[in-house]
Amino acid sequence: MYEQLVLLSGRANPPLAAEIARYLGVTLGAVELSNFPDGEISVRLNQNVRGCDVFLIQPTGPSVNDTLMELLILIDTCKRASAARITAVIPYFGYARQDRKDMGRVPITAKLVANLITKAGADRVLTMDLHAAQIQGFFDCPVDHLYAAPILDEYFRKLNLPQDKLVVVSPDEGSIKRSLQHVEHIGGQFAIVDKRRTSAVDCRQENLIGGPIAGKVAIIFDDMITTGGSMAGAVKVVTAHGASKVYVGATHPVFCGPATGRLREVPIEEIVVTNSLLIRPEQSLPNLKIVSVAPLLGEAIRRIHRNESVSYLFD
Amino acid sequence: MYEQLVLLSGRANPPLAAEIARYLGVTLGAVELSNFPDGEISVRLNQNVRGCDVFLIQPTGPSVNDTLMELLILIDTCKRASAARITAVIPYFGYARQDRKDMGRVPITAKLVANLITKAGADRVLTMDLHAAQIQGFFDCPVDHLYAAPILDEYFRKLNLPQDKLVVVSPDEGSIKRSLQHVEHIGGQFAIVDKRRTSAVDCRQENLIGGPIAGKVAIIFDDMITTGGSMAGAVKVVTAHGASKVYVGATHPVFCGPATGRLREVPIEEIVVTNSLLIRPEQSLPNLKIVSVAPLLGEAIRRIHRNESVSYLFD
């Protein structure tokens, strides 16, 4: 339908974009990105995109406001340069946790962000492991929503962990559904770390529902690791209940503030994440394993460009 | 801000509208609603609404397409009749479960419905116990989202059930968060009915996580009862695990198809629901208790009209 596929990268995760370009066998489009001395973002395309099918790769991870604004300005640039179609490829969708008013007088920033992306001129969105699937409905344009779980699952299957000793652990109530899907694909028992306030002293006692897991190999799955607090806490509970080994799997390595410190302090065999976000050297950990979502995103882009079905990528 | 509050009711739940009107001390607005012989809906306002602050009360329960279209036509009527502000009061929001694409090539009908309501001309929405709170973000206009839980909780507190024997049961994983909030307000232990497919014979074995509940008084909470299958199944599991008495609490009595039959066949002390939807005589059950949300909705309408805080109603 569109003559030419053009792949452009913002400055949020150039290595991922480069890897996707290699997968697709194309050269990354020529775009100059810089900041004026006062911090305003400067964008200039150095190639023609008229009538092209443009894919802009930009996870809106930290620093979220800069990466988001850069995405919006890139969209505006391509729109005014007469791109035929603009797909915002957002492997990590920032502000996704602010997806509803759970108390009065707060924003629904995820919806605001969806509106901004659409208003800037994006025709469609390609994203991955949204914090809540309902965010798809924040858009009126088509959203292709990919799942990294199969990639994580494949990694763990290759580890050949003893199937009879395996237990998948959800680090909280909100991740139960996601964790059960991992159980379907890699097997194992299932347990939930239960965070509940004790009435008397208002502190939080963390128990385990399900199990027992003594002597078991636990894999704790979450969609993202931000400060690492929730995950490190879950590791402690699982360890305290006698797990022999603990693995951690998560799609988005946000890794902010005390994250690496916290994860370093608890006994984890491997922390398996994707490259949806760029991991800076100071965020690295010896037991960190990074699996690439470039083939997944690249294949989705190829199929979207060719009008082929993307559905099989959803399973 | 607005001179006059006008309360109008569609044909979905006139008794609720009448009760809200009594709470507010106003007369229901004069509107003629009928169907032409070919089934098209006919609306005619018999009073002036220019510059008025109009609240249209219409839960979009069964038959959902008729109640929804009637709401949309009412909105169009009021807009063209120069209402100053139109609030769609939707105690039960139909199509709410179709809130995301969990597989390819399906609609997000809840978002479609939100768009239709806005496009028709509603300025704001007042609703209650949305199936997913993210649906608030499907709207760009203000949404006041009320919770019926305090009303249900108050009912159960007045029953003076033995606190040490009480156990709150979530009928599935999706209701855990809601059920835990009930625990916070009425106390008791907590358990989850766990539905998992057994690998071999593809049937569904229902276990209980948490407990034990033998000899306990169980209350199973859900946001709605539709065919009653999920709830009746949970009652069976709970009974099978030895609960001495089982109560059921739910906000929305959709009660369709086999619901009343199924609920009649399992041992339930009381089924406590709200009047968010009209219960037709043939849907009635001897152990059905209906608590009214008219004061909750009425108070919210009063405060919205007067620009007073509605937040306290959210707790």
Place this chain on the structure above:
Amino acid sequence: MYEQLVLLSGRANPPLAAEIARYLGVTLGAVELSNFPDGEISVRLNQNVRGCDVFLIQPTGPSVNDTLMELLILIDTCKRASAARITAVIPYFGYARQDRKDMGRVPITAKLVANLITKAGADRVLTMDLHAAQIQGFFDCPVDHLYAAPILDEYFRKLNLPQDKLVVVSPDEGSIKRSLQHVEHIGGQFAIVDKRRTSAVDCRQENLIGGPIAGKVAIIFDDMITTGGSMAGAVKVVTAHGASKVYVGATHPVFCGPATGRLREVPIEEIVVTNSLLIRPEQSLPNLKIVSVAPLLGEAIRRIHRNESVSYLFD
């Protein structure tokens, strides 16, 4: 321009859709349509429509709210499944008679419906014999408006009615223009059934303007037959004025309520209608003749898809 034509049918008139598919030599697209137990419509596409030129065939006849909502949900589904272009093919456009405010405080439901269709995501509309041609202007997108009159006229020409005895009758003032166009194509004299209130007793006396029609063969044309009251009344007037035979021609067989009963009671040679709407067995009549608009609609779809002129179909 678009790679592939996809023809999808809602549940309003599957035989018409099948006939159009045969005309076009294509297979109807795979879509699952059903209702959840609570009546909510469920839609799932079973084929890829990315980049396709989708035509959704759904007359919005009775029950109008269900057929309309199904159309809107189908549009949403196709839009989110990345269809390149969506044409709503609406052979009968429900709510068309509510096209203006002829008194205060009523809706303009036909405009509301147009807005809903556009908001859901339709890119264009193909319709037939709108009750008022101005409804085209309720849309900002292109509307192709077909006329069934040539098909009806051709049917009557083939009857070889005696040209010198033919009289075309308009059943009321609103159909004069349409009836005169039939006169241009099939010849004959012209008369109007005039409905005017008598001042004294507020009853309605029906006269005939034009004529005489004694001993003539009358054909009464209207755009639709709903309850049959207007048409049966016209037949009576025409008969009372001495017509020897009466034929009836109408595009849309809405046939609701007492329609078949009324039409059965008056002497009509043949009632000629199109298949714009599905006629259920219980609506059938021995003298009912159905002419097909499938070739007309099919040819329009073919030309729209190929960017060929559709204008000649308008004559």
Place this chain on the structure above:
Amino acid sequence: MYEQLVLLSGRANPPLAAEIARYLGVTLGAVELSNFPDGEISVRLNQNVRGCDVFLIQPTGPSVNDTLMELLILIDTCKRASAARITAVIPYFGYARQDRKDMGRVPITAKLVANLITKAGADRVLTMDLHAAQIQGFFDCPVDHLYAAPILDEYFRKLNLPQDKLVVVSPDEGSIKRSLQHVEHIGGQFAIVDKRRTSAVDCRQENLIGGPIAGKVAIIFDDMITTGGSMAGAVKVVTAHGASKVYVGATHPVFCGPATGRLREVPIEEIVVTNSLLIRPEQSLPNLKIVSVAPLLGEAIRRIHRNESVSYLFD
């Protein structure tokens, strides 16, 4: 609701605006309107309109493009000057006859105009005797649609024409409905001038349906007089059929091109029109009677401003 009513006039019909102002007991707002040397319109408000309820009086009669653009620029000016509400008062709505596509590849200019008015920033519209009532539905904002018929009827009633000799004549098929409404209010018989092409020589023979009218006093009603051709032709037919006197009534005196010449040449007792459009001296005729719609428009403005019912003005 709004602190202050502000009445502004474009340059299309200042005397009408002045008369409305007098009716309302207000001073016309201070606005400078002129043309730059190249013909571009210059607008400058000389008073504060912040938070005001502004009514812009501008019939979009000849020269239609200038009066329409002036209206749009006035709306933009008031919007940017922070008017609280802007009502476009358009006693004559230009381009109204281009309200549908009666053949392929033509515009629907009346809808375009409606969109332009809304896009410029008008919040509502007050208009009169639209050529087709469906144009109300071209707007999504409230439209108050007034009828001048009662004013014309009152004028004719005061003439005390002999009731038994009175015949109301519709000048063509399109005006039948309007003419019948006049019959309801002023009584008399009814007849239609029928324009039909004769098959042989392609010329137009004009007959009279209804009657007889020999010796009768005929009143021919239309919504507007443009070139006068249709009306003069109807007068000839009526005269040829022996009417003793002929009156003419029309709301909008567009009077363009040969209109006054044509009307001068046929025998008409009185030509009764409203001042919805400004009649320039060279358009005047000795038998022209002008009835004022200023009280009708003024009362509607007063009621709209005060949020009182306007419905009774519709009858």
Place this chain on the structure above:
Amino acid sequence: MYEQLVLLSGRANPPLAAEIARYLGVTLGAVELSNFPDGEISVRLNQNVRGCDVFLIQPTGPSVNDTLMELLILIDTCKRASAARITAVIPYFGYARQDRKDMGRVPITAKLVANLITKAGADRVLTMDLHAAQIQGFFDCPVDHLYAAPILDEYFRKLNLPQDKLVVVSPDEGSIKRSLQHVEHIGGQFAIVDKRRTSAVDCRQENLIGGPIAGKVAIIFDDMITTGGSMAGAVKVVTAHGASKVYVGATHPVFCGPATGRLREVPIEEIVVTNSLLIRPEQSLPNLKIVSVAPLLGEAIRRIHRNESVSYLFD
């Protein structure tokens, strides 16, 4: 991308459109444009434009309201006739000087016009020498903004004026930037005509900043000549300062009111303008030289249609 390029011309500058068509080697599209007797514009396309890439050529010069409305109606026509893409080609953009509120309570008519063009249905705009480049940002769709300066510069280079005697003169402060660009391309010294009020007698004394220019050959550049007052004044100042010869260059020959008279009265060797606007015979001057922008516009249209870069035309 689009099958067929269709070039249509409004009535503002048919010779320019014809010349562009010759450049492109295409035939101008068949469109009937006329005025109804009351002045309303009538448009009818006489060819199929379904799926076509339509370019509408219409400078919105005097009479600006007529040319603008004609453009809008043409857009509406093409949109409803299912054109795939509509580019408004506006060599001269009327109302461009009303581009900001430099005092309170005035419109920003240039933005209003941009909104009208977009609302009517234009997908993109091709224009030339906008009075302020920021007007591009008044649109959200792509705008290709061409410069006629290279064409004017080339004309002057071919005159072989003595380079050492050349001085480029800006007629006021607002044209300094434009004039300096001409200096870059054709060389010469630079001077500014400075208009400043003298404090005492409130009259305007015009001085020259820069120079000296005695004995020099001056070229005064401006973007447009409207009444000629500013340009004639600048010629006088330059002559008074001893320039031996004066040339004038301007893109847009608006030439209204006293323009030709004023320009005739001052000593100018040649007045060089483009054919962005049609020059009527009575506007002609013996020393008027017209250079054609048809190749520039034609080449831009060709490249836009073929999705080739237009950027080089911007230099």
Place this chain on the structure above:
Amino acid sequence: MYEQLVLLSGRANPPLAAEIARYLGVTLGAVELSNFPDGEISVRLNQNVRGCDVFLIQPTGPSVNDTLMELLILIDTCKRASAARITAVIPYFGYARQDRKDMGRVPITAKLVANLITKAGADRVLTMDLHAAQIQGFFDCPVDHLYAAPILDEYFRKLNLPQDKLVVVSPDEGSIKRSLQHVEHIGGQFAIVDKRRTSAVDCRQENLIGGPIAGKVAIIFDDMITTGGSMAGAVKVVTAHGASKVYVGATHPVFCGPATGRLREVPIEEIVVTNSLLIRPEQSLPNLKIVSVAPLLGEAIRRIHRNESVSYLFD
């Protein structure tokens, strides 16, 4: 019109907001602003704003993406909390210099930002000394555009500089118009720093047009100081031409990168700026004088709230 004025401040310039609140005699509204550990902005209103007239004070200076996103999220919060009207008060409008495409394939970020602000839900904008006045037209909502020049002029008048020795200097061609307005208000001669490339060696020679300024007291005005390069260069030119003293006046102290260093190195008596942006301690300079725009903004807010004229503030 609105019951209550609510003044809220983002984190960009709280002292300015506090000063405006004091001017208005109101308390700043209660809003919690913070960042989640991953940098996402968290907003929570701690007071009711239903039906209130909210003014959000947030200059979008460095770091521009954070301050802009915070503004957008604040707008979303207030909109969803049912504010009656939201005015974005943006004393410094970031990204304003990216207001047009001066070459191909660049964004018009200022328009993008305007769209984002509107889409988020702002009803109106109050801003000051926009880099280009045309940015007002980037909005369709009302924009009140204030000028700080009178405040700067008043400061300089109070210095009692010798009027006969005064010379106002424009630092480049783009500031000529602004500088001439200062001349009108504080008198003095006028000169322009002329930056032109020398052809041979591509370096930039800075001359002075106008003058002489030897022994004069120069005031150089610009709308903003960013890196200080342009201003420091102008000071050098002016000094080199013999000015005895140099003052600098600018509205917006962006002061980024090398700004303070550069300004420290050139001889300036006083650098006079406003507090439109917060000046951090490390940006301070001994000769920096800050004049407050809080009274100007406060008075504008008061008048906007009360629907009083703001025009006089524009002079």
